[in-house]
Amino acid sequence: MFISEEKSWYWCEHQARPFHAEGRHCCLAEISFCLKKYHALIRFKIIESVMGRFFSLLGDLFTKPKKRKYASVSASGAKTEVPEGIMTKCPDCKKIMYTKELQKNKMVCSHCGYHHPIGAMARIEMLVDEGSFQALDADLTTANPLGFDDYMDRIEKDKKKTGLNEAIVTGHAKLDGVPFVVAVMDSRFRMASMGSVVGEKILRAVEEADRTKEAFIIFTASGGARMQEGMISLMQMAKTSAAFKRFSNHGGLAITVMTHPTTGGVSASFASLGDFNFAEPKALIGFAGRRVIEQTVREELPEDFQTAEFLLKHGQLDDVISRLDMNEKLAFILQVHAPKNEEVGEQDGE
Numbered sequence: 580m581f582i583s584e585e586k587s588w589y590w591c592e593h594q595a596r597p598f599h600a601e602g603r604h605c606c607l608a609e610i611s612f613c614l615k616k617y618h619a620l621i622r623f624k625i626i627e628s629v630m631g632r633f634f635s636l637l638g639d640l641f642t643k644p645k646k647r648k649y650a651s652v653s654a655s656g657a658k659t660e661v662p663e664g665i666m667t668k669c670p671d672c673k674k675i676m677y678t679k680e681l682q683k684n685k686m687v688c689s690h691c692g693y694h695h696p697i698g699a700m701a702r703i704e705m706l707v708d709e710g711s712f713q714a715l716d717a718d719l720t721t722a723n724p725l726g727f728d729d730y731m732d733r734i735e736k737d738k739k740k741t742g743l744n745e746a747i748v749t750g751h752a753k754l755d756g757v758p759f760v761v762a763v764m765d766s767r768f769r770m771a772s773m774g775s776v777v778g779e780k781i782l783r784a785v786e787e788a789d790r791t792k793e794a795f796i797i798f799t800a801s802g803g804a805r806m807q808e809g810m811i812s813l814m815q816m817a818k819t820s821a822a823f824k825r826f827s828n829h830g831g832l833a834i835t836v837m838t839h840p841t842t843g844g845v846s847a848s849f850a851s852l853g854d855f856n857f858a859e860p861k862a863l864i865g866f867a868g869r870r871v872i873e874q875t876v877r878e879e880l881p882e883d884f885q886t887a888e889f890l891l892k893h894g895q896l897d898d899v900i901s902r903l904d905m906n907e908k909l910a911f912i913l914q915v916h917a918p919k920n921e922e923v924g925e926q927d928g929e
Contacts, residue, residue: 669693685902694859694902696839698741699748699765702798706906707752707761714750715760716783721745721776727807737768746771746801749784751793755910757917760788762797766840773845774805778815781849785822785833794832794913799850803843816848823852832916834909836900837864837887855897855912858887859905 667678672691681688685705686695697705703712723730738744746768752761762784764771771777781797788795804812823833835853837846840863847866850856858864865885873880883889890896900908 667695669695687902692860692901694839694861696766696800698767699743699763702763703748703750703752703761705902706909707754708756711753712750712761713752714748715787716749716780718744719776719780721774721808723807724775724811725807725809730807733769733807741765741767743768745776745780746773747777747780749780751787751791754906754913757794757910757913758791759794759796759913760784760791762795764798764800764845766800766802769805770802771800771845772802772805772812772843773815773819774808774812775815777805778812778818781815781819782822785819785826785831788833789826789829789831792831792918794834794916795826796834796836796909797849797853798836798838799841799845800838801841801843801845801850803845813844816844819849820852823849827852827854832912834912836905837862837896839863842866842868851895856895857898857900857908858890858896860887860899860901862887864890 664678666675667681668675669688669691671693672688674688674690676689681695686697686701687693688695721734723734737746743765746766747762747764749760749762752759762781764777784797785795804815806812826833833853834855835850835857837850837856837858839859839861841850841858842863842865846864863885864887867875869880869885881889887896887899891899898908
């Protein structure tokens with residue numbers, strides 16, 4: 580530091596005495612001393628900071644952490660905001676789509692072509708001309724002929740679930756203006772198993788088509804004979820097959836469309852007796868189960884065994900038709916086989 584106005588004398592803190600400006604070596608010594616003190620101070624501060632952090636972390640290891648408190652929020656409000664059934668996940672490709680868009684596409688996945696199961700009335704609405712359907716024998720219900728325990732309770736449960744009285748809906752309808760008799764099985768009702776009422780309604784529908792000289796189209800979907808009705812359900816196989824034979828002998832046109840699944844006694848009887856036998860893509864069609872057959876023949880069956888494509892490949896189907904093309908192809912067949920006006924007049928005159 581300066582100690583005179585002429586700024587020629589300085590005080591040397593290192594040697595604790597004044598010195599003249601000409602003695603610059605003392606000033607340099609002071610600067611060197613100060614730098615050493617500054618470096619030492621910096622090192623001390625660094626060590627102090629590191630040690631402080633170390634002891635802080637060490638203390639955290641032996642300190643019990645405080646439990647975090649969470650508030651539970653009810654999700655009931657969120658559930659009511661999103662309507663149930665607004666979205667549908669495809670079980671085949673796992674894509675999620677709007678249910679309304681899926682319904683517009685006839686319940687066929689727009690990504691992979693998977694055909695979602697549909698009820699009997701929904702299929703009829705997709706197929707026939709608007710307002711043309713007139714139901715037949717809608718009030719016909721089972722009477723539990725064998726007195727099977729809890730059978731009627733299960734029937735009532737399925738009635739509430741489906742809004743139907745039995746596993747099949749029959750009636751008159753039109754497709755592109757051509758009248759025909761239609762029957763549609765609904766797998767939601769007792770897996771559309773064939774009991775006395777199902778067999779009777781099929782018989783009556785075929786006889787009605789024979790009486791009116793109209794074509795008969797049936798969409799099958801069944802797990803087979805209804806076990807709660809025993810031998811009576813098995814007799815429906817012969818009963819319906821005989822009805823199809825009589826209808827064929829009279830020149831009637833019968834078309835069967837097998838949907839997923841068509842198995843058991845239904846596949847072994849009338850489902851295979853149409854003049855045209857069609858199926859929807861990838862529909863399961865067969866009599867016994869795959870595992871039962873493999874254990875019987877002691878062979879590993881093909882991966883696509885008992886599918887619509889497998890049956891078509893082996894000549895057991897006439898075609899596999901997408902639900903999107905079903906109306907067009909059935910309408911064409913009906914128009915080709917529909918009686919001409921003069922033929923209808925002759926039949927009426929008779």
